[in-house]
Amino acid sequence: MRPAADAIEGTPERSSARSIDWTAPFSIVMALLLASLVLLPMFWLALTSLRDDSGRFTLEHYRQLVVDPAFLKPLANTLWTSCAVGALCVIAAAPMSWLVSRTDLPGKRLLRVLILASFVTPPFLGAFAWVLLGGPNAGLLNQWYYGLFGLKPFEAAPLLNIFSASGMVFVIFLYTFPYVFTFVANSLDLIPSELEEASAILGASPFRTALHITLPLGLPALLAGFLVAFLQSMTLFGPPAILAMPAGIDVITTKIWSLFQFPPRLGLAAAASLPLLPITVALLRAQTLILGRRGYAVISGKSGGRQLIRLGAWKVPALALFALVLGCSIALPYGVLLRTSFVKNWSRPLADNLTLEHWRFVFLEFSQTKLALQNTFVLGIAAATAGTILVTAVGYLSLRKIVWGHRSLAFLANAPVAIPGIVLAVGLFLSYTRPPLVLYGTLWIIFFAYLTKELPVGYQQISASLKAVHPELEDASRIFGATRLRALFDITAPLIRNGVIATWIFIFIGSIRELSATILLFTARTKTISVTMFDLRESNDWGPIAVLSTTMLLITFGMVAVIYRFTDRRPT
Amino acid sequence: MRLIPLNALCTFWWVAAIALPVAAQETTPELVAAAVKEGRVVWYSAVDVKVAEAVAKTFRASYPKIQIDVERAGSERVFQRINQEYQSGIKNVDVVNSSDASHFLFWKQQKWLAPHTPPDVKRFGARYKDPEGYFATWRATLNVIAYNTNLVSPKDAPTGYLDLLDPKWKGKLVKSHPGYSGTSLTGTYALTKALGWEYFEKLSKQAVQQLQSTTAPPKSIASGERVVMVDGNEYNMFMEIDAKSPVKIVYAKEGTPFVTSPGAIFAAAPHPNAARVLQNFLFTVKVQQLLVNEGGLRSVHPDVNYPPGRTPLAEIKLLPDDPEGMLPLIADIKKRYTAIFGN
Numbered sequence: 001m002r003p004a005a006d007a008i009e010g011t012p013e014r015s016s017a018r019s020i021d022w023t024a025p026f027s028i029v030m031a032l033l034l035a036s037l038v039l040l041p042m043f044w045l046a047l048t049s050l051r052d053d054s055g056r057f058t059l060e061h062y063r064q065l066v067v068d069p070a071f072l073k074p075l076a077n078t079l080w081t082s083c084a085v086g087a088l089c090v091i092a093a094a095p096m097s098w099l100v101s102r103t104d105l106p107g108k109r110l111l112r113v114l115i116l117a118s119f120v121t122p123p124f125l126g127a128f129a130w131v132l133l134g135g136p137n138a139g140l141l142n143q144w145y146y147g148l149f150g151l152k153p154f155e156a157a158p159l160l161n162i163f164s165a166s167g168m169v170f171v172i173f174l175y176t177f178p179y180v181f182t183f184v185a186n187s188l189d190l191i192p193s194e195l196e197e198a199s200a201i202l203g204a205s206p207f208r209t210a211l212h213i214t215l216p217l218g219l220p221a222l223l224a225g226f227l228v229a230f231l232q233s234m235t236l237f238g239p240p241a242i243l244a245m246p247a248g249i250d251v252i253t254t255k256i257w258s259l260f261q262f263p264p265r266l267g268l269a270a271a272a273s274l275p276l277l278p279i280t281v282a283l284l285r286a287q288t289l290i291l292g293r294r295g296y297a298v299i300s301g302k303s304g305g306r307q308l309i310r311l312g313a314w315k316v317p318a319l320a321l322f323a324l325v326l327g328c329s330i331a332l333p334y335g336v337l338l339r340t341s342f343v344k345n346w347s348r349p350l351a352d353n354l355t356l357e358h359w360r361f362v363f364l365e366f367s368q369t370k371l372a373l374q375n376t377f378v379l380g381i382a383a384a385t386a387g388t389i390l391v392t393a394v395g396y397l398s399l400r401k402i403v404w405g406h407r408s409l410a411f412l413a414n415a416p417v418a419i420p421g422i423v424l425a426v427g428l429f430l431s432y433t434r435p436p437l438v439l440y441g442t443l444w445i446i447f448f449a450y451l452t453k454e455l456p457v458g459y460q461q462i463s464a465s466l467k468a469v470h471p472e473l474e475d476a477s478r479i480f481g482a483t484r485l486r487a488l489f490d491i492t493a494p495l496i497r498n499g500v501i502a503t504w505i506f507i508f509i510g511s512i513r514e515l516s517a518t519i520l521l522f523t524a525r526t527k528t529i530s531v532t533m534f535d536l537r538e539s540n541d542w543g544p545i546a547v548l549s550t551t552m553l554l555i556t557f558g559m560v561a562v563i564y565r566f567t568d569r570r571p572t
Numbered sequence: 573m574r575l576i577p578l579n580a581l582c583t584f585w586w587v588a589a590i591a592l593p594v595a596a597q598e599t600t601p602e603l604v605a606a607a608v609k610e611g612r613v614v615w616y617s618a619v620d621v622k623v624a625e626a627v628a629k630t631f632r633a634s635y636p637k638i639q640i641d642v643e644r645a646g647s648e649r650v651f652q653r654i655n656q657e658y659q660s661g662i663k664n665v666d667v668v669n670s671s672d673a674s675h676f677l678f679w680k681q682q683k684w685l686a687p688h689t690p691p692d693v694k695r696f697g698a699r700y701k702d703p704e705g706y707f708a709t710w711r712a713t714l715n716v717i718a719y720n721t722n723l724v725s726p727k728d729a730p731t732g733y734l735d736l737l738d739p740k741w742k743g744k745l746v747k748s749h750p751g752y753s754g755t756s757l758t759g760t761y762a763l764t765k766a767l768g769w770e771y772f773e774k775l776s777k778q779a780v781q782q783l784q785s786t787t788a789p790p791k792s793i794a795s796g797e798r799v800v801m802v803d804g805n806e807y808n809m810f811m812e813i814d815a816k817s818p819v820k821i822v823y824a825k826e827g828t829p830f831v832t833s834p835g836a837i838f839a840a841a842p843h844p845n846a847a848r849v850l851q852n853f854l855f856t857v858k859v860q861q862l863l864v865n866e867g868g869l870r871s872v873h874p875d876v877n878y879p880p881g882r883t884p885l886a887e888i889k890l891l892p893d894d895p896e897g898m899l900p901l902i903a904d905i906k907k908r909y910t911a912i913f914g915n
Contacts, residue, residue, distance in 0.1 A: 070911070138797035154723065154744055154799060163781065246781050248914030258915045261751060261906075262652040345817065347795035365625045367642045433660045441662035523657055524614065524643040524664055535645050538752065539787035541621060 023484040027403040030393050034412045037452045041427025042277075042419070048430050049270035061271035071272060074250040078234055081169050081251065085233035086226040088173040089180040092325055094222055096177075097185035098210060099318050102196075104308040106315065111322055118329040119178035120556050122513035123171070124238025124530065125549050129333030130171050131242065132340055132542060134162030138347040140336060168243040172233045174329035179232060180225030187221035188214070197307060206309045220290045227287045231280060235420035237516035242537060252276065253422045253516060260520055266430065273423040280418035334553065340546035358543035362551075366544060371525070372532040373551075376512050379443060379528065383450035384508040388500060390451070391458035396488050399466050400474075410459070417456040421516035424449055429520055441523045449517040454507040461506055465499025466492070501566045505559050512555065597689050599852045606845035608637045613846035615640060616654065617669040618647040618754060618833065619711065620787045620808060623867035630862060631853055638846050646785040647671040647754025647833075651678075658684065663840045666847035667854070669710050671786075671833040672754025673895035674902060676707040679836065686839040688848060690855040692873060700832065700872040710835035710854055711863050712870040714806040714888065715759035715786060717822040723799045732824035733767060736802060737774050745780045746798035751906045751915065752784035759786075759803050759829035760905055761898045762891040766826055769908060775802065776912045794819050803829075810868025810882065823883065827891040832872075 052058040065071045099105045100112065133141045136158035145159035146152065161167060195217070199209040237253040245254055252272065259269040311318055340346040343353045362369050394413050398406040416424065428449050432439035439445040473495070474487040482490065493500065515530040522531050529552055536545050607613070617624050621644045628640045645653065647670040654665055670676070679685050680702070687705040700709035717736070719729050723744075730736055736745060750757035763771065781798055783789055789804035794817035809821050835854060841847040853859060860873040870885065878884065898905075 135795075135797045138792075138795040153796065245915060246783055248782055250915050254915060258751070258910075260652065260656075261648065262655045263903075264652075264656065344815070345795065347797070361622070361625070365629060366621070367625065367628055367640065368644075371641070438661060440660045441657060441664070523662060524616065524641070524653065536621065538646055538649070539621060539785045540783070540791035542791075544621075 021483040021485075023402065026393070026485055027397050030390065030397065031403075031405070031409055031412075033390065034394060034409065034455075037448060037455070038412050038415050038419075040431050041424060041452075044430035045270045045273060045423070045427040048267055049274055051267060053267075058267075061267045064268060065271055065275075071255065074252045074255040075275070077165065077244075077249060078252040081165055081172075082230045082233040084166075084169045085172045085176055086230040088169065089177040089229040090222055090226050092173070092321075093177045093180035093184055093225060094215075094218070095318075095321060096325070097181050097188055098214060098218075099311075099321075101185050101188035102193075102210070102214065102309055103311050103318070105311060105318055107319075111326070114322075114326045114330055115178050115181055116560065117557070118175055118326065119182070120509055120513075120560055121175055121329070121333070122238070122515070122530070122552070123175040123236055124242060124515050124534070125337070125513075125552065126175050126329065126333050127168075127171050127239040127242040128533070128537065128542075128545055128549060129336050130162050130167070132336045132346055133332055134160045134167060136161040136163065140347070141332075143347070162243055163247045165244060165247070165249050168239050168249075169233075170328075171239050171243060172236060173229075174325070176229045176232045177325065177329075179228045180222070183225040183228065184218055184221045188218055191217050193307065200307075223290045224287045227283045227290075231283055231417075234276065234279070235422070235516065237422055237519060238534070241534075253420065256422050256426065257519060266426075269426050270430065273420075273426045276420050276423055277418055280420070284418060337546045337549045337553075340542050341550050343543075346542050346546075358547045362544050362547040368527060368532050369548075372527045372529045375443060375526055376528045376530075379446055379450055380508045380511040382443075382447055383454060383511045384504045386447075387451050387454050387458045387507040388462075388504045391455060391462045391503060392493065392500060393488070395459055395462040395466050396492065399463055400471060400484075402484055413459040414456045416452050419452075421449070421453055421514065422520065424452060425517035425520040428452075428517075440521070441526065443526050446518055446521050446526060446528070449521055450507075450511040450514060453514065453517060454510045457510060458503045458507050461503040462496070462499055465496040465503075468499075469495050498566055502563055505563050509556055509559055512552070597848075597852075598691055599849055603845055604635070604849055607635070607843070607849040610843040610846045611637070612639045612641065613843050613850045614643065614664055614666045615669070615850060616643045616645075616650050616665045616667070618645065618650050618671050619669060619863075619869075620644075620805070620811070620867065622811075623807075623863065623869075626862065626866055627854070627859060630859065631850065634853065635849065638849065640850065646752040646787075647675065648750075648752050648757065651675045651754075654679075658682075663838070663842055665838055666841040666843050667835065667837055667850050669833060669835040669854075670754050671713075671831055672757055673832055673834055673893060674899040675754065676702070676834050676836055677895055677899050679838075680704075680706045684838055684840070686837045686841065686844070686847075688837050688851060690852040692852075692855040692857065692860075695874055696872055702834075707834040707836035708855065709832040709872050711860075711867075712830065712832045712872060713755065714823075714870070714890070715755050715762075715803045715829040715831055716806045716809060717800065717802060717824050717828075718790065718793060718804060718809050718819055719800045719822065720793045720796055720798075720818055721820050722818045723796060726820070729820070730800060730822060732822075732826045733763065733771065733802075734826065736800065737771075737778070739778075741778055741800060743779045744799035745775075745778050745802050746783060746789045746792045746800070746804075747780055747802035748786040748789055748804060749782055749784050749913070749915075750909050753786045754833070755786040755805060755829075755831045756803055757902065757905060758831045758893045758898065760909060761901065762827075762829040762893065764905070766891060769912075772909065772912050780913065782913055790819070806870075807863075807868035811866075813881075814868070821883075823888045825889070827889045830885075830890040830892050832893055 049061055050057055052060060100108050133139050136142055137153040139162065142158045146156065196209050196213050199213045237257065240251045240254050244251060256269050256272050259265045259272065341358050342355065343350065344355045345353060391413060394409050397403050398410040428445055429440065432445050469492055474491050477487045477491045513530060515534060518528055518531050519534065522528065529548055533545050533548050624642045624644045628642050631640050650668065650670050651672065654668065657664055685706040689705040693701055693708040696708055702708065717730060748756040750760040780802065783792065786803060786805045787808050789801035790808035790812050792798050793801050794812045806821060809819060812819050835851065837847045837851050857873060857875045860871040860876050863869040864871050864876055865879060
């Protein structure tokens with residue numbers, strides 16, 4: 001591809017005569033790729049759910065789902081725990097985002113960074129950490145509690161029992177509230193404060209203003225946040241497997257997983273997966289409706305300087321709220337993982353207990369470490385690179401309404417939001433364990449899972465950047481004879497460079513932490529760090545788990561630091 | 573219950589020597605050369621990950637030119653993984669070890685195993701090897717009850733399974749799951765024969781914490797997370813005792829399930845020569861003694877010595893395993909158990 005300057009210097013006739021416009025074939029290839037990524041697994045899922053072992057049509061799997069309490073109960077558990085997670089997230093995130101957006105709370109930048117840290121912490125890592133903190137008898141917090149009040153484990157009730165449905169809800173909340181916070185804080189930043197100032201001038205107290213003016217304006221964002229939290233919670237596999245299963249509580253994702261035990265009941269697994277799709281679609285639809293009706297929320301983005309509310313002595317409880325939530329999501333879990341990685345017996349005091357044995361074991365002896373790290377990186381880099389290219393192209397084609405059917409392109413790119421990881425995995429397993437493409441057992445099938453799963457995140461990220469670039473620059477290059485594709489690569493792509501880098505890193509971080517789809521798709525040669533940890537958990541090997549967790553967090557934060565560097569250096 | 577006496581063992585050695593197929597079973601220099609050419613061997617094992625890696629380390633020391641990949645998971649998951657891979661046409665595993673002896677019957681029926689008798693196995697008792705040479709007991713363990721000595725005094729400790737139904741243990745018990753662990757499955761089958769399913773129904777009223785692998789409950793009581801384990805590997809208990817954890821084993825008065833854990837080679841092994849080198853190595857006295865010393869396991873190798881402090885098998889009332897009897901009932905056991913305890 002020639003540089004842009006060349007195209008501008010050349011006369012229009014010459015350029016258009018020489019270069020072939022690859023836009024149409026390129027669009028078709030992208031559309032086909034996207035369609036096969038998303039639709040093929042769904043097709044096999046639907047088909048398998050309707051066939052018996054000999055391939056005849058049957059509704060038996062669905063009948064079993066509806067009549068067997070072994071399925072109804074997990075479904076009910078999924079629904080109520082997800083509701084609880086959504087509610088907790090809203091309760092915590094609403095005041096937090098208001099404090100950050102509207103008041104003179106100190107250390108806002110740091111608080112936002114810490115919330116971002118909870119956001120990128122894999123929920124299953126949080127669940128591991130909370131086993132060590134909140135195990136009812138040996139958990140460090142409970143030990144401390146027993147010690148403080150002179151109680152004895154097993155005789156007194158523990159401070160908290162993490163092996164329970166509420167324990168699971170709590171841990172999922174810790175790593176899901178950042179979604180709601182981001183939603184609400186961003187929308188509060190955009191809502192001009194004139195109305196609130198008017199209310200203050202008319203004599204309302206800050207609290208009253210917040211309740212009567214800010215809250216209604218931010219309500220759509222809160223509701224949307226609730227739905228996102230619900231969805232997130234519904235599709236998770238790690239925390240329920242780590243925290244709820246030991247208490248004999250199943251949710252739908254762990255149930256689907258258990259159907260893969262030999263002999264796998266694929267028809268039933270497919271039938272159990274499908275009900276999650278309409279639930280998700282309905283939730284997303286509700287979210288669009290809520291956010292779409294924001295006519296009364298005068299979002300202009302052109303508001304003047306904002307008068308921050310002085311908190312005064314209220315700073316103390318405000319900061320205490322942040323300390324409590326972030327302490328539970330960051331400080332305690334990271335601390336306990338680090339501690340566990342350096343001690344012989346995690347439940348005993350540090351004295352006489354220190355060791356480097358776990359680090360030595362993981363990096364020098366454990367034969368899966370190298371392969372798992374390698375696979376994780378290969379998959380992360382491949383999915384991020386392919387995903388970024390795909391969403392950039394699709395985002396461009398659909399946002400600029402270049403090709404016929406651009407709406408369906410956007411729809412396909414966003415559709416995987418509605419597909420929980422484990423459902424996608426069942427679909428991919430069914431699609432790629434049969435000819436013509438037998439990909440099970442290779443990294444490809446996991447690559448497709450990651451690519452598909454991360455499409456929506458990447459698409460949202462890139463379309464936000466694309467919308468910020470006015471098409472006039474592209475139009476200029478088009479007038480000088482560049483093709484659409486060329487305008488994309490020579491004009492638009494460089495302009496949205498930061499957005500592209502951020503997209504890449506988002507997909508990378510999303511990929512290296514993936515567990516819910518990988519757990520069904522990996523084989524011995526294609527293990528990742530996340531499933532290696534999950535295998536270690538089966539035998540309660542907390543030391544090595546803590547070492548791998550710490551390693552994974554270091555990698556993740558390294559990548560986040562790179563994002564910050566890139567987005568800070570270049571003014572946008 | 574006792575192990576096969578020495579004279580019977582000699583007879584079997586005799587029978588084995590004439591009955592077994594005469595293929596190249598020994599680790600000859602030619603075999604090693606062919607194995608080095610393959611360069612790699614893949615071992616799926618259900619043994620504790622630290623023990624597995626210790627074995628791998630000694631293998632590396634003996635055969636530095638053959639890379640050994642260890643894939644460790646609970647027996648039932650090893651079984652699921654291999655079957656899922658074979659159904660999808662993936663031939664990845666060379667040598668396997670699982671604590672669910674019935675898996676080997678299944679794989680043998682499927683004709684997936686290669687007959688191979690390591691030299692040391694010729695001297696094993698007949699109970700501990702397949703008559704046609706498809707598999708042999710690589711290790712054995714007992715599925716024991718145990719408790720945390722800081723939390724229970726010896727006079728209050730349970731003496732058997734029925735004691736665990738006492739309301740005082742409610743919320744204090746931990747156990748593994750037959751859906752994931754072969755040792756647990758074998759133990760569950762033995763206990764249903766000895767005590768019936770009613771026992772498990774009553775036990776489920778005790779708010780038992782349900783873990784998966786039988787390697788997990790010993791770690792749970794060692795950390796003090798639970799007080800008594802209903803079932804768990806004796807070898808993990810020995811490892812905990814060696815590490816000075818405050819735990820003690822109980823050999824139940826109703827009998828303790830004895831779980832043999834065979835090893836085999838797959839016929840379609842991608843590294844057939846390296847597989848044979850590894851399999852022979854795994855059954856040598858050196859490795860068997862390592863399993864006993866460092867892994868706390870039981871070995872059926874006649875030359876192995878037990879360190880002091882381990883109760884000899886002869887003094888323990890055993891519930892022997894019965895893979896043939898269990899095989900047709902596996903799905904049923906898992907289903908009933910899951911209905912009682914959840915997944």
